[in-house]
Amino acid sequence: xxxxxxxxxxxxxxxxxxxxxxxxxxxxxxxxxxxxxxxxxxxxxxxxxxxxxxxxxxxxxxxxxxxxxxxxxxxxxxxxxxxxxxxxxxxxxxxxxxxxxxxxxxxxxxxxxxxxxxxxxxxxxxxxxxx
Amino acid sequence: xxxxxxxxxxxxxxxxxxxxxxxxxxxxxxxxxxxxxxxxxxxxxxxxxxxxxxxxxxxxxxxxxxxxxxxxxxxxxxxxxxxxxxxxxxxxxxxxxxxxxxxxxxxxxxxxxxxxxxxxxxxxxxxxxxxxxxxxxxxxxxxxxxxxxxxxxxxxxxxxxxxxxxxxxx
Numbered sequence: 001x002x003x004x005x006x007x008x009x010x011x012x013x014x015x016x017x018x019x020x021x022x023x024x025x026x027x028x029x030x031x032x033x034x035x036x037x038x039x040x041x042x043x044x045x046x047x048x049x050x051x052x053x054x055x056x057x058x059x060x061x062x063x064x065x066x067x068x069x070x071x072x073x074x075x076x077x078x079x080x081x082x083x084x085x086x087x088x089x090x091x092x093x094x095x096x097x098x099x100x101x102x103x104x105x106x107x108x109x110x111x112x113x114x115x116x117x118x119x120x121x122x123x124x125x126x127x128x129x130x131x
Numbered sequence: 132x133x134x135x136x137x138x139x140x141x142x143x144x145x146x147x148x149x150x151x152x153x154x155x156x157x158x159x160x161x162x163x164x165x166x167x168x169x170x171x172x173x174x175x176x177x178x179x180x181x182x183x184x185x186x187x188x189x190x191x192x193x194x195x196x197x198x199x200x201x202x203x204x205x206x207x208x209x210x211x212x213x214x215x216x217x218x219x220x221x222x223x224x225x226x227x228x229x230x231x232x233x234x235x236x237x238x239x240x241x242x243x244x245x246x247x248x249x250x251x252x253x254x255x256x257x258x259x260x261x262x263x264x265x266x267x268x269x270x271x272x273x274x275x276x277x278x279x280x281x282x283x284x285x286x287x288x289x290x291x292x293x294x295x296x297x298x299x300x301x
Contacts, residue, residue: 019222
């Protein structure tokens with residue numbers, strides 16, 4: 001089963017994103033901010049790392065951009081695909097996230113189909129969701 | 132050499148936009164409608180009609196800091212905010228809703244609406260984390276763009292309001 005880590009300071013948003021991913025066949029873990037996300041990843045063996053990390057932009061303690069930079073500075077974590085899930089729809093902000101190492105972004109408000117389409121683009125749609 | 136202060140530079144700096152020059156009610160309403168459909172539910176619509184005055188109001192808001200500085204404030208009744216939370220959490224909604232759940236969910240709606248309002252404004256701005264409680268009071272009646280809507284028959288108002296007082300008239 002494919003794995004995803006969902007990082008958002010809003011519990012409601014974590015539940016929504018996790019619910020969509022689980023519906024597509026992902027096993028999910030959650031974290032409330034970037035630092036907590038790094039802690040989750042730090043506790044995993046390399047073969048347990050999630051294929052996908054969905055991370056919010058605007059969070060306390062450590063925001064999404066800082067999280068992306070931290071992940072990209074660790075060679076052991078390079079295999080993970082990072083998708084920003086954010087209400088920051090300004091072009092400059094999106095470019096900053098992509099330049100820092102995010103692979104894709106989805107803007108809140110989004111639909112389940114929008115997430116599915118982005119995952120299909122990234123080649124990260126679980127087999128059961130393709131069928 | 133004597134330099135005369137013509138007031139030109141001072142007047143230039145004194146000009147700052149009010150929100151009604153930057154965004155209109157229709158745009159705010161569209162942003163809110165999109166947020167509702169995505170977060171609250173596909174069948175959930177906001178009807179652009181003013182409703183009854185809100186009893187026991189609760190607000191959620193985010194602050195925007197940039198060329199225009201102010202807040203995007205959602206206000207509805209506490210009961211309606213709880214109903215919104217249940218709709219947002221859907222099957223994940225706990226049997227007994229705690230205030231923390233309402234703060235989280237209602238705040239996230241303000242975050243999404245506010246983020247998209249910010250994106251519609253010119254220039255680059257910062258966005259705060261959401262807050263929930265008693266709404267900040269508008270400081271300049273001219274610097275407010277407000278829409279009143281109905282969700283499931285209950286009043287939901289969205290106010291995009293400046294944080295700065297009106298400039299003194301010269």
